[in-house]
Amino acid sequence: MHLIFGLALDEEKLLRPRPLEGGVWRVGPAGLLHLLESMLGHTGHREDTDHLRIGRMNRAAAALLQDGGPEWFFRRSFEADPLGTAADLLRRRDELLLAGWDFQPKPQAPLRLQQLAALQERYLREAPPPGIAERWTALLNALQEQTPPFERVEVVEPPELLPPHLQRVLKRLGAQPRPAP
Secondary structure (H helix, E strand, O other), X not given: OXXXXXXXXXXXXXXXXXXXXXXXXXXXXXXXXHHHHHHHOOOOOOOOOHHHHHHHHHHHHXXXXXXXXXXXXXXXXXXXXXXXXXXXXXXXXXXXXHOOOOOOOOOOOOHHHHHHHHHHHHHHOOOOOOOHHHXXXXXXXXXXXXXXXXXXXXXXXXXXXXXXXXXXXXXXXXXXXXXXX
């Protein structure tokens, strides 16, 4: 099997309904996520969990604010717009997770990172459904033990310009930059 990855290749399916060549997968980030999940046995995730995850982040942030303690960096925003702030906090948390942070701040870490780590700990108490960040993290872990049967993996864009989690996944797959046409 041959895999060609490009950031915009998920949209290509809408423009070209023709069948692809046999044995060649052309995928973008969403297509790669679904393909690897099916190959590695990580299927069954719902796609519509954002509202549940935002609700859980909302409850986690509210609990931290109610407990008192430090002056939380998100307090005023949360008081003005709890759900909007919860969505923003969840987006930041997902970005940090995808970048590879383990939410274990060093003692000299900035206060905001320490507070995001505390928020993460509180958020995980409710066992939220997996979002995209958790799904990519699970795949990265699975790829340490299993490798899909790709003979060749090519990347359309320069790999160093891809988000960190995609760089790590593609590196584990043995990806090579695609030659210019």
